[in-house]
Structure formats: C-alpha cells, structure tokens
Amino acid sequence: MSANRVIRALVGVLAGMALxxxxxxxxxxxxxxxxxxxxxxxxxxxxxxRGAARLLELERARLxxxxxxxxxxxGGGYGYLAVRAALGVVGGYCCATLVFLGGLLLVxxxxxxxxxxxxxxxxxxxxxxxxxxxxxxxxxxxVALLALAALAVLAMGTAxxxxxxxxxxxxxxxxxxxxxAELTATRSGIVRxxxxxxxxxxxxxxxxxxxxxxxxxxxxxxxxxxxxxARTAELVTQAYTESRQLxxxxxxxxxxxxPTALDELGLRAALAGVAxxxxxxxxxxxxxxxxxxxxxxxxxxxxxxxxxxNAVKHAGARDILVVLTEDERTVSVxxxxxxxxxxDPSGGGLSGLARRVLALDGEFTVESAEGGPTKIAARLPxxxxxx
Numbered sequence: 001m002s003a004n005r006v007i008r009a010l011v012g013v014l015a016g017m018a019l020x021x022x023x024x025x026x027x028x029x030x031x032x033x034x035x036x037x038x039x040x041x042x043x044x045x046x047x048x049x050r051g052a053a054r055l056l057e058l059e060r061a062r063l064x065x066x067x068x069x070x071x072x073x074x075g076g077g078y079g080y081l082a083v084r085a086a087l088g089v090v091g092g093y094c095c096a097t098l099v100f101l102g103g104l105l106l107v108x109x110x111x112x113x114x115x116x117x118x119x120x121x122x123x124x125x126x127x128x129x130x131x132x133x134x135x136x137x138x139x140x141x142x143v144a145l146l147a148l149a150a151l152a153v154l155a156m157g158t159a160x161x162x163x164x165x166x167x168x169x170x171x172x173x174x175x176x177x178x179x180x181a182e183l184t185a186t187r188s189g190i191v192r193x194x195x196x197x198x199x200x201x202x203x204x205x206x207x208x209x210x211x212x213x214x215x216x217x218x219x220x221x222x223x224x225x226x227x228x229x230a231r232t233a234e235l236v237t238q239a240y241t242e243s244r245q246l247x248x249x250x251x252x253x254x255x256x257x258x259p260t261a262l263d264e265l266g267l268r269a270a271l272a273g274v275a276x277x278x279x280x281x282x283x284x285x286x287x288x289x290x291x292x293x294x295x296x297x298x299x300x301x302x303x304x305x306x307x308x309x310n311a312v313k314h315a316g317a318r319d320i321l322v323v324l325t326e327d328e329r330t331v332s333v334x335x336x337x338x339x340x341x342x343x344d345p346s347g348g349g350l351s352g353l354a355r356r357v358l359a360l361d362g363e364f365t366v367e368s369a370e371g372g373p374t375k376i377a378a379r380l381p382x383x384x385x386x387x
Contacts, residue, residue: 006150009157010099012066016084016160017092019062023055023085027078055081060168069161080167087163091156098149106142109135212246259301267297271322274305280312282320292331296380299360300324300333303353307335307376310349315339315374326382334377341372353378 030048038045059080063069111117113135216239223235262270268286275282291297304322311317317339324333343350345366353376357364362380 006153008066008068009153010095012062012160013088013092013095013153013156015062015066016088017096019055019058020085020088020092023081024089026051026055027082027085030078052078052081059084059164063160063164063168067157067160069164077167080163083167084160084163087159091152091159095149095152095156098145098152102142102145102149104142105138105145109138109140109142112138208249209246212242212249216242216246262298262301266291267301267324270301271304274308275322278308278312278320280318280320282308282322284322285324287323287325288331289326292380292382295360296331296382299356299362299380300331300378302356303364303376303378304333304335306349306353307337310343311335311337311339311374315341315343315372317374330379330381332377332379334375336373336375339372339374340370341368341374342370343368343374343376350376 030051033041033044033048036044060070112133219235219239219242223232223239226232226235259270259273261273267288268284271284271286275284292300308320308322311320315337317337320335320337322333322335324331326332343366345351345354350366354364357378357380360380362378365377366374367376368374
C-alpha cells in the first residue's frame with residue numbers, strides 16, 4: 001500500500017466522520033420536520049430536501065477528492081445519508097482512535113529514546129525472558145497500531161465506495177471494469193457465433209448443394225455413355241431439372257447467409273420476403289421511421305428470420321406476428337407465435353442471436369412457456385457501439 005493512498009483515505013475518512021456527525025444532526029431535525037403538515041408549514045419539506053441535496057453534494061465531492069470514487073448517478077436520498085452517517089461516525093472514530101494511540105505511543109517512545117529517560121522493561125514470554133526498554137516497547141506498539149490503523153482506513157474507504165456503488169451508482173472505474181468484462185464476453189460470443197454460422201453453411205452446402213451436384217454429374221455421365229437416344233434425351237431432361245433445383249438450392253443458401261434485398265431495398269422488403277417464403281401466415285407491422293444503421297438492421301433481420309424459422313419448423317405455429325417499433329434511442333423487434341412453446345434460449349439458434357444482439361449493446365429476451373405462446377424480442381440502440 002502506498003503512503004499517499006493511505007493519507008488520502010485517512011483524510012477522506014476523517015472528513016466523513018465530521019460530515020457524518022452533521023448528517024446525523026440533520027436527520028434528527030429533518031425527521032420531525034417532515035412530519036409537519038404541509039398546509040401549516042409549506043416550506044418545511046422543501047427546506048429539508050434542499051439540505052439533503054447539499055449534503056449529498058458534499059458527499060460526492062468527498063468521495064471524488066479523497067476516496068477516488070466518482071458516483072455516476074444522481075440521487076441517493078435520506079437512506080444513503082442515514083447509513084453513511086452511521087458508518088462514517090463509527091468507522092471514523094475507530095480509525096481516528098487507532099491513529100491517535102499509535103502516534104502517541106510512537107512519539108512517546110521516540111521522546112524517551114532521545115531524552116534518555118527510557119527504563120528497562122522485562123517481558124516474559126513462554127519459556128523465554130526478554131529484557132527491553134520502554135522506548136522500544138512504545139515505538140514498536142505505535143508502529144503496530146499505525147499499521148493496523150492504515151488497514152482500517154483502507155477498509156473503511158472500501159466500505160465507503162461499496163456503499164456509494166450500491167446507493168449512488170457505480171464509479172467510473174467500476175463502470176470501466178464492467179464494460180471491459182462485457183466486451184470480453186461479447187467478443188468471445190461473436191467468435192462462437194461466427195464458427196456456428198460457418199458450420200451451418202458447410203452443412204447446408206454438404207447436405208443440399210453438394211448432393212444435387214453429385215446427382216447432376218451422375219445423370220450427365222449416364223447420358224454421355226448411353227447409346228439409346230431416347231434414354232439419353234430422358235437423362236438430359238432429368239439433368240436439366242436437377243440443375244434448376246441446384247440453382248434454387250444455391251439461391252436459398254445464399255439467401256440464408258445474407259439476402260441482397262436487405263442492402264438494396266431495406267429491412268421492410270427483406271422481412272416481406274421472409275413472410276412470403278414462410279409456409280404459415282406471417283404478419284409484419286413495420287413501425288420504423290427510417291432505416292437503422294447497417295449493423296442494427298442486420299441484427300433485427302436475423303432475429304426476425306430465425307424466430308420465424310423456429311416457429312414454423314419446431315413449434316408448429318399457425319400464425320406469426322412481427323412488430324418493429326422505435327423510440328428516441330432504440331429500435332425493437334418482437335416476434336410472437338401461437339406454436340407449442342418451450343423454446344430453449346440456450347439452444348444453438350437463439351443463443352447465437354443473443355450473442356449478436358449483446359455485441360451491439362442490445363437486450364434479447366425469450367418468453368416461451370410449455371404449450372405456448374412464444375415471444376422473442378430484441379431491443380437495440382439506434383447507433384451501433386464504437387467498441
């Protein structure tokens with residue numbers, strides 16, 4: 001521990017003890033004042049509130065100046081003042097007592113040593129008898145008490161910061177620590193989501209496109225080696241049909257990876273295409289005034305498309321509703337269906353969507369009781385995060 005840190009914390013704790021006495025006195029006067037009828041004493045409550053606000057300003061200044069904590073949220077109220085005052089008075093008194101006694105013993109020991117007035121002090125230990133002098137005892141006891149006081153001061157400062165975190169909002173350092181942890185988690189989530197998407201693309205190509213390509217090659221090979229012209233014509237016709245199906249499969253895979261309509265025509269048109277391809281009725285209520293930024297628009301699209309696909313494929317839904325709304329800072333999409341419910345948020349598809357949304361500082365929720373209905377929602381900021 002650095003001496004500067006201990007000294008700053010000590011000043012903050014002692015200032016908190018003095019301020020705590022003022023706060024306790026204020027609360028003792030404020031409580032009966034707040035019970036006065038406002039019709040007879042209309043200025044009592046506003047005066048008390050102004051006093052509490054002033055004390056909270058002093059607390060914030062003390063925390064910022066001496067305890068390296070800058071609260072990020074206004075408020076705190078009388079509950080914070082009451083708890084802080086009790087903690088400040090009791091903790092400050094204990095710390096001040098330790099500092100005073102430690103300093104007194106240390107100075108007294110040094111004074112005896114310099115003045116030559118130290119006297120012999122026998123110390124009986126188990127099995128050992130040690131002879132020392134009063135100056136050494138005083139100085140060693142003072143140093144031990146001052147070390148204990150330093151630990152008590154740092155512990156008191158930590159308690160003060162945690163109380164402020166709980167009732168006044170976390171400080172900037174705590175917010176930065178949380179942000180770093182969040183970014184680390186979302187970065188890891190995005191890596192997993194990209195790997196899952198690559199596996200899905202490989203599976204689509206292997207199970208669909210590749211199989212149709214093999215079938216097409218076999219048909220053309222059989223047609224090439226056939227001596228019967230009628231049989232050859234039939235095989236070529238089958239190969240032509242297979243090639244059309246192959247092209248359709250390729251277009252479907254490309255559309256599942258990323259639809260060109262999303263970039264060219266926007267989210268409304270892309271969702272309309274999803275609704276047209278669905279095998280059940282899908283109603284889209286588009287309530288956005290303007291196009292979101294590209295990252296947010298893409299996330300909204302994939303959330304809606306994955307939710308629709310799951311509702312049709314796994315939940316047996318007969319009707320699906322997609323609602324897009326916005327406010328001043330966020331855009332939201334909510335997908336509801338009347339299927340069997342029981343959607344697992346930790347499943348591959350939904351967890352991948354959650355990671356995508358969280359990477360953009362959004363919120364992702366799944367409500368899906370057994371038996372239905374199911375509602376999947378995502379809320380995203382209009383401006384994508386910078387990092």
